[in-house]
Amino acid sequence: MPQDSSRHRVQATRRAARGTVAARVLLLALLTLFALAVRAEEARPLLRLDGHERALDLYPYLALYRTTDDVRPGDPAPPLQAHFQPLLRRSELNLGYTADRVWLRLELQSQAAQPAEWRIAFSYPALDRIELFSLGADGLQRQSAGDSLPRTQRSLDHRAPLFAVHLAPGERRTLYFLAHSSGSLSLDARLWTAAAFLHDNQNASLLLALYFGTLLGLAGYNLLLFLALRERSFLLYVLFAASGGLAMLALTGLGAQYLWPQGGAWGTRALPCFLGLANLGAILFSRSFLDSARHVPRWHRLLNIALAVQLPITLATLLLAAPLMLQVLAHASLANIVLLLGCGLACARRQVPAARVFVAAGLMLLGGSLLLALRNFGVAASNAFTVNALLLGSALELLLLSFGLAQRLSVLRQRQAAVTLDAQQQDLRALQEQERILEQRVAERTEALAAANERLRELALQDPLTGLANRTAMRQHLEQAWQRARRRREMLALILLDLDGFKPVNDCHGHETGDRLLVQVAHRLQASARSSDLVARLGGDEFVLVCEGIGSELQAEQLAGRILEELARPFRLDGVEIRIGASIGISFGLGCQCCEDLLREADQAMYRAKAAGRNCMHLGRRLAEGETLDEPAAPDEL
Known part of the structure; x- marks a missing residue:
């Protein structure tokens, strides 16, 4: 018994010693992280430019400051004494739906041998308003951008917020960006030299032209098919593609640049309104494409409920606050995609024509949306593929749906041809039966006529009174x-x-x-x-x-x-x-x-x-x- 007690005391002493060591290590780690944070704040990372930059990611050099104060557009100066927090991850630039005003600070120094010009572009075009305050030896300069501004009031005419920075050799300049938006506040930014940005912008414009040209071609082709065949699914596809295309115009900034350059309230409401119309078009098209009322009645009732919910949401985008409606539409769009995928899978199990193609199209759109979200949160790498994932996913979705329409039409035509052939065969059998009956009746009538003629001959040769020969x-x-x-x-x-x-x-x-x-x-x-x-x-x-x-x-x-x-x-x-x-x-x-x-x-x-x-x-x-x-x-x- 004494030996057991001694052993227990030794074990308890060892456990206490290990706990003390772990606590000391944890405290040391926290102190180290705090010191690094303080050093990072004090260091204020400086971005040195050599004149060869191309799509340089700015998040390691940015510091952020959030405020709930109502900063009016006419306020002249940035908060120079504010406590800016350095950014450790790109996801910190994706602030979601917020009413806060966000300041970003960036320090630049030119190491180029000659005066040079750089471009700073924010990758999310649907920002309502973002302003640049450039503080240097020549004082404070100001530039403005955003889709709520009229096109003539933007410092540079571009589909996304874009700013120009001029630096002399060795010059150091501090930049302050003030951003706020009714939608998602995504402040991912990159820096190029002016020449490099021009080249990259041409490639991006070519990609957008290819996307919207494809969308326009698909919509026009299916519109012609509707006019020729009068099949309602083709018209609903055109309406869905058109509303989705307008939403993508608002999302990419092309709408604010060319279609509604006056900005204002419509500049902030265009995206939620067209997203609501796209959701309505998706539900209507899916019901018709899958013929859900006949193949999956339960899912059809759910689609009707979703349609009844989505309609007032779309109307509300014209009346209620844009930030609220964008948040509602974000959840409604995700719910619609999940609902449509479930309906498509149910139809695929029942061998509905082109249901598998419909599911594949929905997965493409969902995959593009998720990939863009992962990129915005810093989980996925930021590159041309992830930046344009939503465009690519929606383009593949529309291509697959158009192919599915053609496949569905082909299957329906084959079934209709089989039904027509069966009906023709039934008609042929009916005609043959009628011909047989007619032949039988003709034969019977012929026999009756012959008998009547014979009777007439007999009557002509017979005495009517006695029945003897006449x-x-x-x-x-x-x-x-x-x-x-x-x-x-x-x-x-x-x-x-x-x-x-x-x-x-x-x-x-x-x-x-x-x-x-x-x-x-x-x-x-x-x-x-x-x-x-x-x-x-x-x-x-x-x-x-x-x-x-x-x-x-x-x-x-x-x-x-x-x-x-x-x-x-x-x-x-x-x-x-x-x-x-x-x-x-x-x-x-x-x-x-x-x-x-x-x-x-x-x-x-x-x-x-x-x-x-x-x-x-x-x-x-x-x-x-x-x-x-x-x-x-x-x-x-x-």
């Missing part, structure tokens, strides 16, 4: 039977009968009863005749039977006898018993030269039967003994 049908059949009998050398018998006692039936019982009687007579004749015989009604109460292939005259007589027997049986019509008879004439065509002769001979035989007392039969010319059909005998004279 006179026309009988003549046609008789002609054919006559020709066949002559060709085959067969006997043909024609049995002609006329009803006896039919007229009194009509007179006593009426014609309707007479018609029903004729129908029953037709039925009995059909029942008495052979299946190969034709039974016809010649008209009135005259009937005829055409008997082909009759075996002999005796068979014809027997057939006529059956007919007489059938007709002799009483007929019952409406409870009335009616009796009639028939006079029959039979012709065999012996010695006849045509069908008419056959009919005439049967008719004459029938009249001879009537003359013989009715209800009997009478034969026409018969075969004499030994006579054949090949050698017809002369007709009898009766």
